[in-house]
Amino acid sequence: MLLSELGLTRADLIALGGRNFADLCAQLVYWKGKERSENGIYKTAEELRKETGLSAYQQRKARAQMVALGFMSESYRRLEHRMYFKLDTDKLKALVSGLVKRVVETVTKTVHKAVRAIQKVISKEADVSKELTEAEMMLTFEWAWNEYPKKTGDSRARAEREWTNRVKEGVDPLYILRGIRGYWDHFARVKMDDKYVISAGRFFGPDKHYEGWA
Numbered sequence: 001m002l003l004s005e006l007g008l009t010r011a012d013l014i015a016l017g018g019r020n021f022a023d024l025c026a027q028l029v030y031w032k033g034k035e036r037s038e039n040g041i042y043k044t045a046e047e048l049r050k051e052t053g054l055s056a057y058q059q060r061k062a063r064a065q066m067v068a069l070g071f072m073s074e075s076y077r078r079l080e081h082r083m084y085f086k087l088d089t090d091k092l093k094a095l096v097s098g099l100v101k102r103v104v105e106t107v108t109k110t111v112h113k114a115v116r117a118i119q120k121v122i123s124k125e126a127d128v129s130k131e132l133t134e135a136e137m138m139l140t141f142e143w144a145w146n147e148y149p150k151k152t153g154d155s156r157a158r159a160e161r162e163w164t165n166r167v168k169e170g171v172d173p174l175y176i177l178r179g180i181r182g183y184w185d186h187f188a189r190v191k192m193d194d195k196y197v198i199s200a201g202r203f204f205g206p207d208k209h210y211e212g213w214a
Helices: 010-019 019-031 043-050 058-069 091-123 134-145 156-168 173-190
Strands: 072-077 082-087
Touching: 010 019, 010 058, 010 091, 010 173, 019 043, 019 058, 019 082, 019 091, 043 058, 043 173, 058 072, 134 156, 134 173
Parallel strands: none
Antiparallel strands: 072 082
């Protein structure tokens, strides 16, 4: 089974439990429906390491999260020396749906408040760099930075500078955020190595890469 069949993305799972959680959860979802035992999915730690890149320790932590959230159960068969996993995908979908609803409600209120303040300043055709408060600018950038796919060695300072420049030019922050989400979905779908991810500074830069994903 694929995440897309559940109407979910890797980004949804990351929001629910983090990157390691998302990697393991997505892989176990993939094996759901392919079980060879009524006890559930059987995969060794070594098999999961090869499939996800997660160490045994990282797997244990992610599994503990999944069990704690209540959509996965584990059963150890002593005679077989095997650990089986059962997933309740309906409960997983409900958890993500509830999380997304809460996040969207909170973020929408927060971002819209900042955007209204920004647009109010811009509409005055004044020197935005003098009138826009640091808090208003940071509010939208923090959300964008946290949403953007992480790239090793990416420069936050450059990303913040380019983000600020685009907003000062009159680009709607919500438009860039839609671009980030579109790029994130592509990143998760193709399981792109982070070395191929466009740096955030370049994505927010004058070439406006976000326009192709909004």
